[in-house]
Amino acid sequence: MTSTIPQLKINLGSGYNRLDDTINIDNREIVKPDIVCDVTEGLPFYDNTVDTVLAFDFLEHIPIGKTIAVVEEIHRVLKPGGLFRSVTPSTDGRGAFQDPTHVSFWNCNSFWYYSSKDYRDLYGIKADFEIIGMENKIIGENPSIIHVFADLRKR
Numbered sequence: 774m775t776s777t778i779p780q781l782k783i784n785l786g787s788g789y790n791r792l793d794d795t796i797n798i799d800n801r802e803i804v805k806p807d808i809v810c811d812v813t814e815g816l817p818f819y820d821n822t823v824d825t826v827l828a829f830d831f832l833e834h835i836p837i838g839k840t841i842a843v844v845e846e847i848h849r850v851l852k853p854g855g856l857f858r859s860v861t862p863s864t865d866g867r868g869a870f871q872d873p874t875h876v877s878f879w880n881c882n883s884f885w886y887y888s889s890k891d892y893r894d895l896y897g898i899k900a901d902f903e904i905i906g907m908e909n910k911i912i913g914e915n916p917s918i919i920h921v922f923a924d925l926r927k928r
Contacts, residue, residue, distance in 0.1 A: 780824040785812060785847075786831035795827065813839045818850040826851060829860045833875040840877050841898055844887055848900035851927040857902060859884075859923045863909055866919030881907050884923050901928045 784790075787797035788804050798816075799806035810817060813835065826847050835843050847857055861879045862868035869878050884907065886892045887900045906924035 781818075781822060782825040782827065783816075783818075783823055783850075785826060785828045786834060788830075790829065792827070812843055812846065816846050816850050820849055821852050823850045823855060824852055825856045825858065827858050829858075830862070832859055832861045832879055833869065833872075833877055835877055837877045841886075841896075841900075845898070845900045848887075848902065848927055853927055855927045857923075857925040857927070859921070859925070861921050861923070863919040863921045865909055866911075866917050868918035868920065871918075879921055881909065881921055881923070884921075884925065887925065902926060903928055 782795040784792045784795045784797045787799045787806050788801075791797045791806070796808060797806045798808045798810050798812070800809065800811045802809050808817060828847070832840065832843075851857060862872070862875065864870075864878050864880045869875060884902075884904060886896065886898060887902045888904045892898070893901060902925035904923070905926050906922070908922050909919050910922055912918065912920050
C-alpha cells in the first residue's frame, strides 16, 4: 500500500482568488484568507518546510525597498528543490504601470538577481534560485498587458 505525503503549498496575496489544497495568505482580513499575514514582516513557517510558493499578481505590491527581503523569506521557507512560481505584470507592457497599487516593477531580468551568483554576490542576496522557466505572456485580449511567468527552484 502506497501513501502519498501531502505537499505544503502557499498562495501569497491570495485576495479573492483562493486555491484549493493551498494555504491562502493575504494581509487583508476582508478576503478571508486562511492566514492573515503581512509578508514583509515574515512568513509563519519554519525553514525548509514549504514545497511550493505561488505568487500571482503579488510581487508588484511589495514596496521596492522590501522586495529582496520578501524573496529571501520565500527562499527561507521553501524546501531545497521547492518551487517558487510567480506571475507578475512586466515592465515590457503597460500593466506594470497602469495600476496605482503597484509599488515595485518587474521583468524577466529582475529574476536574474536571485539566480546569478555574480549578482547575488555583488548585492549580498542570500536567496539562490535556479530559473527553470521564464516567459512573457499576454493574458486576455489586451496586447499591451504582459506578464512575466517565472518558475524558480530553490537550490
